[in-house]
Amino acid sequence: MKHSPLVQGLIDAFTCLPGVGPRSAQRMAYHLLERNREGGRHLAAALGQAMDGVRQCERCRNFAEGGLCPVCADSRRDQGQVCVVSSPADVIAIEQSGEYRGRYFVLLGQLSPIDGMGPRQIGLDQLEEQVQAGSINEIILATGTTIEGEATAHYILEMVAGTAVTVSRIAQGVPMGGELEFVDGATLAHAFRGRRPV
Structure with missing residues (x-):
């Protein structure tokens, strides 16, 4: 059985994170949908704010607002x-x-x-x-x-x-x-x- 398009889209979105494969992404998506929708909304809002508001420092390239x-x-x-x-x-x-x-x-x-x-x-x-x-x-x-x-x-x-x-x-x-003795x-x-x- 395939996931609905929205569920599959959520799973696919999680796979952009380092170390997160399809199985881990599915577990995360299911957790938010089954048990923590409010946490999912908070995550979405924080992601949106950070992606829009965080840029590179003009002098050193570190994260800056x-x-x-x-x-x-x-x-x-x-x-x-x-x-x-x-x-x-x-x-x-x-x-x-x-x-x-x-x-x-x-x-x-x-x-x-x-x-x-x-x-x-x-x-x-x-x-x-x-x-x-x-x-x-x-x-x-x-x-x-x-x-x-x-x-x-x-x-x-x-x-x-x-x-x-x-x-x-x-x-x-x-x-x-x-x-x-433990140092390479x-x-x-x-x-x-x-x-x-x-």
Whole structure:
């Protein structure tokens, strides 16, 4: 038996979410239709408001509801220090640490030619404009340690070569409280390469 067009449309809509296949989407749709129609209406309203009201910050590409995101609009932040991250979720993670007081630049992806993600698609042309304008004196690379993350970091390093901008990379390696026996070899190798004097 097939679903009615409206039910099938709802199921299909849920499959746009990462990690949600047809079965999971069907469970979600059935749950809302059987037990929580008010929750479904609230979800629909929140989705509509977010899709219409959330845009990219003009300066850093993070999520914003106005021209600038709250970080870029905060004059107390170090405007010359920019941490380059892959996604808005990375900004939240760094902000929760309470250690960083500069601005961000959110790539919304990483260099991946296979996926059609080149320098322009991840906003590196905008970052280069900011570097050329002289508004940045330090870039902190906080991209992942995947091949794409490393390629992105290398591209940015090459992009700012010959400018007065200093570039650093966040430390990577053994997590706080971690036992060495449970840390993988690649992470340990990274930790040894990034060691510093005590």
